[in-house]
Amino acid sequence: MPVKTNLWRVSEKPEELAESRLDTEKLLEKMIVQEPRLLSDEWMLIGQQEHTYNKQPLDLLAIAPDASLVLIELKRDRTPRDVVAQALDYASWVENLTPDKIAAIYRKFTSGGNLAEGFQKKFSRPLDEDELNQSHQIIIVAAELDASTERIVKYLNDRSLAINVLFFQVFAHGDEKIISRTWLLDPIETQSASSPTKSSNSEPWNGEFYCSFGDSNSRSWNEARHYGFICGGGGAWYSRTLQLLSPGNRVWVKVPGMGFVGVGQVLSQAVPASEFTINTSDGEKPAMEVLTEGNYHRDFIDDEEKCEYFVAIEWLETKDLSEAIQELGMFGNQNTICKPTTAAWRTTVNRLKSIFTNFEK
Template sequence: MPIEVGLWNITSNNISKIEYSSIDSEKRLEDVLSSNISILDDNLLIIGRQTPTIFGKYIDLLGIDPEGKITIVELKKNKTSREVISQVLDYASWIKDLSYDEIKNICKDYRKEDFESLFAQKFGISPPEKINQEHDMIIVCSELDNETERILNYLSNNYSVPINAVFFRFFSDSNSEYLSRSWLIDPIEAEEKICKSGIQNKGETWNGKDFVVNIDSYDGISIWEDAQKYGYITAGGGAWHIKSLKNLFVGARIFAMIPKKGYVGVGKVIAESIPIKDFKINKGDKEVSILDIPLKCEGIKKNSENLEICTYLVRVEWLRKNQENMAYWETGLRGNQNSAFKLKNKFTLDKLIKHFKLED
């Protein structure tokens, strides 16, 4: 069952609950998500809207993530019946065989711009050489009937079908309108199950916990010495770097790599990313802002009050760490220009586990 969301107006002593209702039309919900898909998932680029399939049906929204995974979004403004599950499965049966060029053409028809340019604008990188190796299905609704919820959970839990439901509830109060969001199945848990099952095994599967983080430099000075000492990693300022760090969840394992040099450490994420001005360092018996700590790489403190371009930090417990001149690299290891990316390559992971003498 999803978590129930309630909303109360506490502006005055007369506390009142704001009752939710269905949004007035599916088109309006589609307009809202098309204009700002971050409401659903900040890691999606919308490449299609009302995309026609060869079966004579239309997909409400079609998205792609930085790794080239396609997401089908089906919108229902009211309570959703079980027919919607067969509907999105039918869409997925068509999506799974689309080529790179077909995906590009869908994007061109909708956005009137080249796919590669839009991808680079959104994610700050070029598209992967292979896209549509995996796909997700998301049903957007205000609520599910019990039968539909049982079927969806059965497909996800027993067969690792990449399908989920997200609930948007519409609230209005005076002259303001609000949307709340909750998931039927936690997206991270759902992805872990799919990765472990190997059900979408067109490429190498991800184990659900391992990432690589590229260690930045500012004004030519690496952050690595400070990162080791104070227990953090950062991917720099700017929207794309901020989004990249948000993928790192508490409990994730990260392998730190200095570009063009190699891997220098491995650690465990112990807190999600926060703006640098909110990051504290333990000094004796008190906490001190990192902005008040002398750093070798002072460049990370620039623009600390501007949340859109400041540096964000992720707190890390280092399990192994080496100096920069002892960075590990050998032919065949994988790197990536992304600030933080999922480590799927088994050869690289096996080599890193051996090199850093990890238990698994």
């Protein structure tokens, strides 16, 4: 069913706002460039109207915290089906962008900016060239979408082609105009569907989950190991993939820059820090009263977007950070949780199973 939003002015007798429109879709592009949070505060814009095949312009290009790319195409005057086909064509161009080309696109967009410096400032971590453009998402911006095109987008996303639609609707409120946005699919679906761009390396998912237990200032592996949990936060991009986990799933945990340190079985769905409890010698207590070795984004405990989220884990086997396993060719990713579909993940898990011998209960 096509997505539609209705707005009412709050009063004793609610008044529905009339739907309006922007003078031009070019204005929406300008608004997004001026305020990228209209799209997402989890991405950094790096390019605009960049020429692709046959000098066809891609509206906007962004980068995510894991150094994957996000291509954004506005519907403009094309039919929904046409814009989907155009976006897929642009994706085949984005797939082959090299690090030096991406850096050049950013320099042009920012009038001389340095991509590595911009990435560090936005995401508070260094840009790893080996991670750059290993996957991408397609985002179509539209005011409406017909049912047929909606089915096509869902079909592609279900088959690990990361594509989503962001709807913008405009409403009149006196002399002002108000804009709303709605995603066609939950962004977690698109983020988790994002897969390596080199299709020759793709294969069916092996059923084993990967966890990046990162940012040593925010969380402590020692406490996670002792109390039985994994976590992520600081923004929805980092925490929402924890929703992929269900009780009974098996997850292999890696500390970035160190190596793999544990394998465990999921005991619970993800919950915010304010709701997570820990069993102690004095009974069950709120996690934030017990955990002292990390910040766990306490400053955002009342912000459901930025707060830390926790998943309870029954550890099957763990290692100290000094014993972390890292070998050449082992899989790595900045997503807190992912379902890798690369040969590297299969070989990594097979190798880990020979080291973590208690991986089966």
